[in-house]
Amino acid sequence: MxxxxxxxxxxxxxxxxxxxxxxxxxxxxxxxxxxxxxxxxxxxxxxxxxxxxxxxxxxxPLRIDPLERGWSGTKMPGRSIGPPDPIGEDTFEGFDTKVLEFKTVTHMSGIFGRKKRMSLFVVTGNGNGLGGFALARSTTVPGVIKKAKNRASQKLIYFERYNGHTHYVGGMFIE
Structure with missing residues (x-):
């Protein structure tokens, strides 16, 4: 209004x-x-x-915390979309999922016309060395968000940490 x-x-x-x-x-x-x-x-x-x-x-004016807003302003990349959904008795307490890339792809066909699909690339982690990433596609935004963060939780990897805040990648330490 x-x-x-x-x-x-x-x-x-x-x-x-x-x-x-x-x-x-x-x-x-x-x-x-x-x-x-x-x-x-x-x-x-x-x-x-x-x-x-x-x-x-x-x-x-409505003030959004920069960590919630993301690095691209009001767009999806950088935005937090919450922890993954629980799987059975396993809950993901302390996890957070961030969007790295969000694309809308439109395909034109002679029979169906213009068809839109969303593509979302996310990373999830708990800040203690456990993290995962996933790419998901769907026709709706809520569907692609749910699919991406739940796929990322199924592909968790443990990363070695250095000094409690960095990890070792390819011969060099990343801060």
Whole structure:
């Protein structure tokens, strides 16, 4: 729903008490044309303005934590999609799944027309050396998310860690 930007606004009421012909006052007074003029202070008018400003409230944009937002802003890559679903009695406590790549592929056929499929590449891990990755495809976004994170949990690998925060890959330490 769109925000009403005119809430609390009354034509002619501003920080200065000015009469604007056609907006906050008549254009003609008798046979005389009314000119713009500054009016004397009015306590009742100022009290009305303060009451309007108090009722407007404060607009705060929705703030998403950068770890939840991902490295590509509002797009899927970098976003956390939660732990994998439990398999039987095995739950994945402490695991988190991050999206590495999200693609929408469209295939055109003569019979069915345009067919869309989603492709998702994710990595899941517990931060203690246990991790897995998977690629999944589906026709719906919720379906591809569920399929990818559950496949990644079925392909877990243990990585040797160094100093509690790095692991050894191909002859060099990665931080």
């Amino acid at each position: 769109a925000k009403n930007l005119n809430r609390g606004q009354i034509i002619g009421l501003g920080s200065e008490n000015v009469q604007w012909p056609g907006l906050s006052g008549p254009v003609l007074r008798g046979k005389e044309l009314v000119q713009q003029q500054k009016l004397p202070k009015d306590e009742e008018r100022e009290a009305k303005l303060l009451k309007l400003r108090d009722n407007m409230g404060v607009f705060r």
